[in-house]
Amino acid sequence: NAGVTQTPKFRILKIGQSMTLQCTQDMNHNYMYWYRQDPGMGLKLIYYSVGAGITDKGEVPNGYNVSRSTTEDFPLRLELAAPSQTSVYFCATSPGQVFGGQFFGPGTRLTVL
Amino acid sequence: GQQVMQIPQYQHVQEGEDFTTYCNSSTTLSNIQWYKQRPGGHPVFLIQLVKSGEVKKQKRLTFQFGEAKKNSSLHITATQTTDVGTYFCSPYSSASKIIFGSGTRLSIRP
Numbered sequence: 001n002a003g004v005t006q007t008p009k010f011r012i013l014k015i016g017q018s019m020t021l022q023c024t025q026d027m028n029h030n031y032m033y034w035y036r037q038d039p040g041m042g043l044k045l046i047y048y049s050v051g052a053g054i055t056d057k058g059e060v061p062n063g064y065n066v067s068r069s070t071t072e073d074f075p076l077r078l079e080l081a082a083p084s085q086t087s088v089y090f091c092a093t094s095p096g097q098v099f100g101g102q103f104f105g106p107g108t109r110l111t112v113l
Numbered sequence: 114g115q116q117v118m119q120i121p122q123y124q125h126v127q128e129g130e131d132f133t134t135y136c137n138s139s140t141t142l143s144n145i146q147w148y149k150q151r152p153g154g155h156p157v158f159l160i161q162l163v164k165s166g167e168v169k170k171q172k173r174l175t176f177q178f179g180e181a182k183k184n185s186s187l188h189i190t191a192t193q194t195t196d197v198g199t200y201f202c203s204p205y206s207s208a209s210k211i212i213f214g215s216g217t218r219l220s221i222r223p
Contacts, residue, residue, distance in 0.1 A: 041216075042214060101159075102156075106155055
């Protein structure tokens with residue numbers, strides 16, 4: 001089992017460009033999450049999903065969009081990239097929201113210039 | 114909303130010394146999870162604590178959940194170079210969304 005996979009690993013964007021960060025899991029978990037981690041900082045929740053077709057905002061959703069059409073995939077869309085979105089983005093899954101830990105993907109390092 | 118404070122922010126120890134990080138919440142928690150992130154890596158789930166006063170051990174790591182379920186600690190006995198990384202708590206309460214503490218970065222002198 002691959003667990004949680006994220007693509008791409010690295011990306012450089014110009015200001016105003018758009019892109020989609022991909023996240024796929026084969027753990028059959030209902031819950032999926034997107035976080036950003038700025039250098040030397042903790043994790044901030046961007047969006048999360050409790051199942052296919054259901055998404056909700058986290059702590060820092062502005063400038064991002066998500067969709068969840070299948071259990072396996074949870075893409076994160078950046079529209080009109082800004083330097084403030086330079087960060088490492090982690091996707092995670094969990095079997096439930098209250099019990100059981102989160103399992104993280106390897107991350108995507110994004111730089112906006 | 115829920116506030117969480119994790120201390121210390123950094124700790125630099127001699128190999129073989131003990132290490133402790135603390136996570137304090139402003140509200141009563143349903144549970145708390147702990148994660149470790151190696152430099153350049155992704156967070157890895159270590160453990161979840163649910164019961165008041167709960168203590169769990171994983172080899173040299175001891176995790177505690179306070180009696181009032183507002184604080185927690187992670188203690189490492191006799192640190193090794195493999196313990197290097199940042200340790201995050203993630204407290205959960207029904208009143209708030211998922212949050213992570215700011216982390217404690219552990220570095221070790223061989």
